[in-house]
Amino acid sequence: MIGAGLSGITAGILLPIKVPGIELTIFDKNADVGGTWYENIYPGVRCDIPANVYQSTFEPRTQWTEEYAQGAEIRDYWQNLAKKYNLRKYLKLGHKVVGNNWDGTTGKWTVSVEPQHGEAYQETFDVVITAIGRFNAWKLPDYPGVSDYQGHLRHSSNWDPNFDPAGKIVAVIGNGASGIQVVPNIQPIVKHLDHYARSKTWIAGSFGGEGGGRRLEPNYYAEELLKSFHDPDTYFTFRKELETKFYKRFGNLFRGSELNAGMREDFIKLMAERLKKKPELLDSIVPDFSPLCRRLTPGPGYLEALTENNVSFITTPISHFTKEGIVTTDGIERKVDAIICSTGANIDVIPPFPIIANNSDLRTVWQPDPITYLGLATPSFPNFLFIQGPNAAGQSGTVPNQVETQITYIAKLLRKVSTQGIKSFAPSQAATDDFVAYCDAFFPKTVLSENCSSWANGGRPGGRIHGHWPGSASHVNFVRRDPRWEDWEWEIKSESRNRFAWFGNGWTQKEATGEGDLTPYLKRPDQIDLRSYHEEWFEGS
Numbered sequence: 138m139i140g141a142g143l144s145g146i147t148a149g150i151l152l153p154i155k156v157p158g159i160e161l162t163i164f165d166k167n168a169d170v171g172g173t174w175y176e177n178i179y180p181g182v183r184c185d186i187p188a189n190v191y192q193s194t195f196e197p198r199t200q201w202t203e204e205y206a207q208g209a210e211i212r213d214y215w216q217n218l219a220k221k222y223n224l225r226k227y228l229k230l231g232h233k234v235v236g237n238n239w240d241g242t243t244g245k246w247t248v249s250v251e252p253q254h255g256e257a258y259q260e261t262f263d264v265v266i267t268a269i270g271r272f273n274a275w276k277l278p279d280y281p282g283v284s285d286y287q288g289h290l291r292h293s294s295n296w297d298p299n300f301d302p303a304g305k306i307v308a309v310i311g312n313g314a315s316g317i318q319v320v321p322n323i324q325p326i327v328k329h330l331d332h333y334a335r336s337k338t339w340i341a342g343s344f345g346g347e348g349g350g351r352r353l354e355p356n357y358y359a360e361e362l363l364k365s366f367h368d369p370d371t372y373f374t375f376r377k378e379l380e381t382k383f384y385k386r387f388g389n390l391f392r393g394s395e396l397n398a399g400m401r402e403d404f405i406k407l408m409a410e411r412l413k414k415k416p417e418l419l420d421s422i423v424p425d426f427s428p429l430c431r432r433l434t435p436g437p438g439y440l441e442a443l444t445e446n447n448v449s450f451i452t453t454p455i456s457h458f459t460k461e462g463i464v465t466t467d468g469i470e471r472k473v474d475a476i477i478c479s480t481g482a483n484i485d486v487i488p489p490f491p492i493i494a495n496n497s498d499l500r501t502v503w504q505p506d507p508i509t510y511l512g513l514a515t516p517s518f519p520n521f522l523f524i525q526g527p528n529a530a531g532q533s534g535t536v537p538n539q540v541e542t543q544i545t546y547i548a549k550l551l552r553k554v555s556t557q558g559i560k561s562f563a564p565s566q567a568a569t570d571d572f573v574a575y576c577d578a579f580f581p582k583t584v585l586s587e588n589c590s591s592w593a594n595g596g597r598p599g600g601r602i603h604g605h606w607p608g609s610a611s612h613v614n615f616v617r618r619d620p621r622w623e624d625w626e627w628e629i630k631s632e633s634r635n636r637f638a639w640f641g642n643g644w645t646q647k648e649a650t651g652e653g654d655l656t657p658y659l660k661r662p663d664q665i666d667l668r669s670y671h672e673e674w675f676e677g678s
């Protein structure tokens with residue numbers, strides 16, 4: 138496994154339980170786990186959906202300090218989970234993966250690793266799973282002159298904790314979710330802020346239509362409510378109601394729908410209200426494309442910050458950097474003490490290291506578009522799986538839940554591989570082509586295919602969508618519930634090529650060792666649910 142963000146942590150918990158006998162190694166280039174929430178420490182970093190739903194479904198924390206928790210609290214939650222489930226034994230922290238090579242003869246991947254301390258080395262694995270995050274490979278813009286700039290230059294995902302913006306002239310480039318969080322959080326303390334926003338964007342109330350909406354100040358829970366959450370039934374009811382709202386938003390996504398039109402109206406009202414000190418800004422911010430073409434951004438305090446006298450809102454494209462600042466295409470140079478680039482990540486999702494199998498590098502195969510089977514794997518790249526890969530995550534719903542269900546699907550594949558003598562497996566080209574054709578027919582019905590730049594379309598307005606599953610979050614959970622084994626190609630290990638070589642000598646292990654329950658199916662009748670009776674994989678041999 139490559140990556141120990143919330144995906145790698147969840148996999149580190151679930152896979153050893155769901156895949157008996159798995160020998161798991163989790164590499165992460167960072168010194169600790171947490172991924173996004175370990176790396177992002179810029180001012181104002183916090184969850185923009187309620188923390189009560191942005192958490193594991195099986196390890197609910199009931200006592201979140203704030204409704205929209207700050208980054209550090211989310212980081213602590215996932216780090217504590219890693220400790221609780223003793224993931225240390227699988228983790229190789231400070232280990233950056235720099236290459237992956239498939240050997241079809243041995244059926245193994247050679248993974249090249251650069252540890253923070255010590256020599257580079259290689260290790261072989263039967264299966265590689267990436268959980269490297271969609272936003273982890275952050276990118277500085279490549280304008281001419283970037284390297285000439287002599288002030289403080291950082292990406293917001295690489296925030297320097299020793300940098301104090303107070304009293305400085307600062308530029309913030311980008312109005313994605315990160316830029317929108319940075320701007321209002323530094324505006325009150327900087328001398329002047331130049332905010333470069335080359336695209337228009339919608340500012341939403343709350344993300345899931347939940348509660349009273351967002352504001353810049355912390356939304357603390359009432360003490361009484363937090364106390365009531367100590368009762369598991371009360372908390373369960375609270376979370377279920379809240380999380381259900383996040384699984385209900387899918388209808389907003391369709392072109393020409395009343396729901397989407399309603400969002401547009403609501404957001405314009407909200408944006409006008411928040412910009413009332415400088416109403417002339419509204420036209421330069423309200424987009425022509427529909428809400429949800431780009432990911433929604435609640436952006437509490439963002440529009441209000443733009444109306445302050447120490448902020449210049451600059452929509453003219455950047456031409457180049459100089460020693461002292463930034464020049465826009467109209468020739469104006471603005472000198473600044475610091476430039477914060479909230480310019481996002483590798484939105485083409487090209488992996489940041491080579492992945493080579495059958496004489497091809499996935500980085501080439503995925504151009505111009507990353508192609509997967511159900512967001513999980515790519516043909517001709519055997520034994521290589523993705524968590525949160527291209528087209529993996531459904532609109533609406535929550536990230537942690539969808540990560541859990543993806544991992545459960547992967548566990549089913551790995552159980553087959555480990556019990557049935559499989560040497561290699563990959564999705565068939567035909568099944569993948571059908572999935573891609575389905576995606577290509579589905580997305581034009583949605584606002585995602587409208588004329589906006591977003592990470593979902595690789596920054597190409599109207600381009601192919603690889604940021605989302607072609608359906609809702611409930612839909613992807615349903616579709617990936619049971620693997621369609623016929624969509625996968627399998628090569629068996631046995632030299633006899635007999636598909637049943639794994640039957641062995643006819644005895645089960647429990648019988649051979651005399652250990653274990655030979656009648657796991659016997660339960661108290663009142664505890665039997667006939668729908669799942671005899672269908673639990675762990676009942677078996």
Ligand SMILES: Cc1cc2nc3c(=O)[nH]c(=O)nc-3n(C[C@H](O)[C@H](O)[C@H](O)COP(=O)(O)OP(=O)(O)OC[C@H]3O[C@@H](n4cnc5c(N)ncnc54)[C@H](O)[C@@H]3O)c2cc1C
Pocket residue numbers: 139140141142143144145164165166167170171172173174177182183184185186191232233234235268269270271272273315489490524525535536
């Ligand atoms: C600032 C920010 C705020 C966000 N807020 C929200 C939010 O409010 N709600 C929401 O739903 N989503 C949010 N997201 C999206 C968020 O990224 C996902 O929800 C989730 O955290 C992804 O988890 P992950 O484990 O898949 O990836 P990540 O958290 O990105 O973790 C990937 C891990 O892979 C490791 N890795 C990468 N390359 C290598 C390599 N070559 N070798 C070894 N290790 C490697 C990284 O070090 C990292 O630890 C936010 C993203 C950002 C950037």
Ligand SMILES: NC(=O)c1ccc[n+]([C@@H]2O[C@H](COP(=O)([O-])OP(=O)(O)OC[C@H]3O[C@@H](n4cnc5c(N)ncnc54)[C@H](OP(=O)(O)O)[C@@H]3O)[C@@H](O)[C@H]2O)c1
Pocket residue numbers: 183184185186272278279310311312313314315316318333335336432455479480481482484590591592596
């Ligand atoms: N909890 C939160 O609130 C939160 C916070 C941060 C991130 N996130 C998650 O992470 C995702 C990524 O957010 P992000 O803000 O880091 O990235 P992003 O959404 O991809 O936004 C990047 C921004 O930088 C601009 N940009 C990129 N290259 C540029 C260049 N060369 N010159 C000028 N502008 C440039 C983009 O403009 P164009 O659109 O014109 O390309 C865009 O405005 C979010 O969508 C969200 O899922 C969530």
